[in-house]
Amino acid sequence: MILCDVGNTSYHFLDGDDSYKKDVKNFNPKSVKEKVYFISVNAAIKEVLKELGNWVDLSAFVGKDAYYPTMGVDRIFAVEAVSNGVVLDAGSAITVDVVRDGEFMGGFIYPGVRAMNESYSNISPALAYSFNFECDLDIMPKNSQDAISYGFLKTLRCEVASHNLPVILTGGDARKFKKIFKDATVDEKLIFSGMKKIIHKVDIC
């Protein structure tokens, strides 16, 4: 069974235990002859894949009523994988979604590492530091680099911790955030787990 999570920049495949990415610019989905179960936040590619008989869009099989119309399908599938927890997907944006007893409680969006870095730099060159993920967030900062690192990271950690639920980290920067959320689980295949769960639930495999 091949799974594919299509983003704005790449096709992310899971084939058995093998995970690999293909650039959306030069990958031809017709080159795959096997059946592929996919989700896509990329509207243009979703249209292309609709025309291919062996690409099955899993988004059709998830109950949308629990979510909201503009919520990205990748967030929905990550949430579907979890029964109780806070899902923090650290990419270009950081999405934080809360699931309690299998129910999606809502979620929020925070800028990702790069976006936040640019944000501080644009305010003033005096704030153009990279973030210190080793910063001790339990004491108030007394230097500029820690002052912006704490501003970015402690505020986020404070909100996430307030839910008193296990934290699951996914997305490209998951391992960086593991330094901040020390008790969290890193699961880079969380979206694929959600996809598998839906496949088994609706028995389309």
Next chain:
Amino acid sequence: MILCDVGNTSYHFLDGDDSYKKDVKNFNPKSVKEKVYFISVNAAIKEVLKELGNWVDLSAFVGKDAYYPTMGVDRIFAVEAVSNGVVLDAGSAITVDVVRDGEFMGGFIYPGVRAMNESYSNISPALAYSFNFECDLDIMPKNSQDAISYGFLKTLRCEVASHNLPVILTGGDARKFKKIFKDATVDEKLIFSGMKKIIHKVDIC
């Protein structure tokens, strides 16, 4: 007694109860003949004012050991005005400083409204919403505008509230943040209060 807080874009004066601003681009400080007690985060203007006999730089009279070398003098003077509290200065950046029993405990820097707005917009046009300061931060969002508003505001409020101290709001966006920090005091003249306190303390008036 005339006080002046010099920023990167304007001279902010307090003359008795009158407060007014002059653009740094076209205001000539030589046009003021009275004695002016000032602080300046603007290094270029600070150099100019040094040459004028009637402009007195108050930064020389504050004990720097309690602070850190790159900390803006405006933050220091806002902190000097407070004995117990969290000072949130909402400008192009948001600075949050904690004072307990007259001692500066440290502080952090968070992007201001405009910088954060640009940050979300740059990640994706789908996140180019203005912030909803009326958003109920006690429930998890289920729409995109509230998801970014909550991301910006709830994370900040969570950290600020964790100190269990009175919150004092100052800076250009103080009144916006009053909607989020409902029990906070708005004090747009906080820096001037700090300046007056130092003047009386060191008895230079």
